[in-house]
Amino acid sequence: MKHLVDIHVDRCIGCTRCMRVCPTEAIRIKNEKALLIKERCIFCGNCILNCHKSAYKVYSDSFANLNKHKVNVVILPSAIYGMTKNMKELGGIYQILYDYGFDEVFDLSGVVELLSQKITEYIKQSDKTYILSQCPTVIRLIQLKYPSLLSNLLPFDFPYEIGAKIARKKLSQKYQIKEEDIGISYISECLSNFIAIKEGLGKKKSNVDYVFLFNDLFRNSIDSDQINTSVAKNGIQFSKAGGFEYLSNKNEVLSVDGVKELDEILERIYLNRLDNVKLVEAYSCIGGCVGGNFTIENTFVAKWKVNQFHQTIDESIEYVNQFRHVLNSRDWMFTSEVEALSPYKLSENINQSIVKMNQINQILKQLPNIDCCACGSPSCRALAEDVVNHEKTLDDCYILKRGDET
Amino acid sequence: MNIDFEINIYHEDYHNAGSASSEIKKYLTQLGLNPKFIRKIVISSYEAEMNIVIHSLGGKLKLDIIGNHIILTSIDKGPGIRDIKMALTEGFSTASKKVREMGFGAGMGLPNMKKNSDKFEIKSSPKGTIVRLSWVIE
Incomplete structure (x- = not known):
């Protein structure tokens, strides 16, 4: 299957920047162009963020799709609260979306507030350390690197998936139309949610029909007091890392953000070295969703804005409750199993893998082991693997070549 | 088919504590062993690494x-375990x-290493300690 991320070959100069920041060795440079190994990608978006040539393209949907539906609803990503510090600014966001042609805007904060209550209940059932399942990159990293921790992962679906189901039900009643006549769009704050929707992580097919990218739709914020909006005071806290920690029993929740730190925390759980933590609130982006790679506000300003907004609004149980009984509890969870993945396996057969491993170790002894990346592989070891897999040759090593010349 | 590799600690x-075990984890993952089985070995190697x-x-x-058989051996230069x-x-x-x-x-x-391995052997003198852990590949 084609990856939803691709390279503008006319822009990519094969500089190795993206390859060096990829946490899962999912990028190589071949013929001076970046090449993505889709099976190893955890959708973190580090490559896109670190490309200084704007060579990455992401295939988002076309607005023309909206014409297929009688009613179009857009689900607001949580990251929006990193742009709005009061109701007026949120009203401005709604205005922008109506101008794009959406009939309805669906706010997720109520759903997320209910979800947090469900999670708080759920984690009481056993002594294990649970891992929050809101960030698809967290899930991907566990699938790839820590498959034995899949049983620690919460079973709850992504908020926009739950929101999409609720919106479809409610709006088909409101407009008296069939559920399929409603088009559901999401504005993704990050690569991770974008791909999770497109590929249906934890389900056969996403409940969201179309995905647009945050920075394609929003360039700046505007004020509007023409539009009445409602939000859940506590729900908006979950748009940033530490939101869950802030609202719950602080002794039990550990909050982590950033891929590198996330990896370290997962390793701690893996080694049974994280005692007394009931829930790990984990986000791949620094700052959580407000720091998503397609957002436009500085992550730390965004976190500050969420807190500003939080202070200006009152708690509204009424607002939250309207989402409470629309679905049965099964609908709040993933519908298919999140499986272990093994894209690093050298071969299907262990003896064959051992042969390859020995070849890799032999080649590695010839390499300079300085991990300069000039060959287009992320480390000398990765080059040795690529040589054994016939993807590269020892001639790709510049240091060895230099030695030959002198 | 044999394989062998060693890392100095x-x-x-x-600062680098844990990296040898990460390396071992990477190796075993590349070989395609069962994730739960790998975890037992990696937990043991982490404990061994930290002990060194x-x-x-x-x-x-x-x-x-x-x-x-997978055999993990931890060898150090002393001062040994008194008891x-x-x-x-x-x-x-x-x-x-x-x-x-x-x-x-x-x-x-040591209790974790013993618990997570199929076979546990230890020898110690003031000149050094050798812990040998082994598993039958599942």
């Missing part, structure tokens, strides 16, 4: 795959206050 090298860092004058970890029986008791530790404050030295190292 330095005394009080807390905290208690020894330095040493190395060795991983061998011989036939259908092996005590060291195998859960919660017994000779680690300093400083080490405990860093979250290590809970006295679960």
Whole structure:
């Protein structure tokens, strides 16, 4: 299957920047162009963020799709609260979306507030350390690197998936139309949610029909007091890392953000070295969703804005409750199993893998082991693997070549 | 088919502590072994690695795959374990206050290695300690 991320070959100069920041060795440079190994990608978006040539393209949907539906609803990503510090600014966001042609805007904060209550209940059932399942990159990293921790992962679906189901039900009643006549769009704050929707992580097919990218739709914020909006005071806290920690029993929740730190925390759980933590609130982006790679506000300003907004609004149980009984509890969870993945396996057969491993170790002894990346592989070891897999040759090593010349 | 590799580990090298075990994890994952089985080996190698860092004058970890056996050997340069029986008791530790404050030295190292391996052997003298753990590949 084609990856939803691709390279503008006319822009990519094969500089190795993206390859060096990829946490899962999912990028190589071949013929001076970046090449993505889709099976190893955890959708973190580090490559896109670190490309200084704007060579990455992401295939988002076309607005023309909206014409297929009688009613179009857009689900607001949580990251929006990193742009709005009061109701007026949120009203401005709604205005922008109506101008794009959406009939309805669906706010997720109520759903997320209910979800947090469900999670708080759920984690009481056993002594294990649970891992929050809101960030698809967290899930991907566990699938790839820590498959034995899949049983620690919460079973709850992504908020926009739950929101999409609720919106479809409610709006088909409101407009008296069939559920399929409603088009559901999401504005993704990050690569991770974008791909999770497109590929249906934890389900056969996403409940969201179309995905647009945050920075394609929003360039700046505007004020509007023409539009009445409602939000859940506590729900908006979950748009940033530490939101869950802030609202719950602080002794039990550990909050982590950033891929590198996330990896370290997962390793701690893996080694049974994280005692007394009931829930790990984990986000791949620094700052959580407000720091998503397609957002436009500085992550730390965004976190500050969420807190500003939080202070200006009152708690509204009424607002939250309207989402409470629309679905049965099964609908709040993933519908298919999140499986272990093994894209690093050298071969299907262990003896064959051992042969390859020995070849890799032999080649590695010839390499300079300085991990300069000039060959287009992320480390000398990765080059040795690529040589054994016939993807590269020892001639790709510049240091060895230099030695030959002198 | 045999495989062998070894990594040097330095005394009080807390900065890189754990990296040998990460390397071992990467190896075993590439071989395509069962994730739960790998976890037992990696937990053991982490404990062995930390023991070298905290208690020894330095040493190395060795991983061998011989036939259908995986053998992890931890070899250090001393000063040895005075009372092996005590060291195998859960919660017994000779680690300093400083080490405990860093979250290590809970006295679960050797017991965890024993619990997570199929076969556990230990030899110690003031010249060094050798711990040999083995598993039958699942």
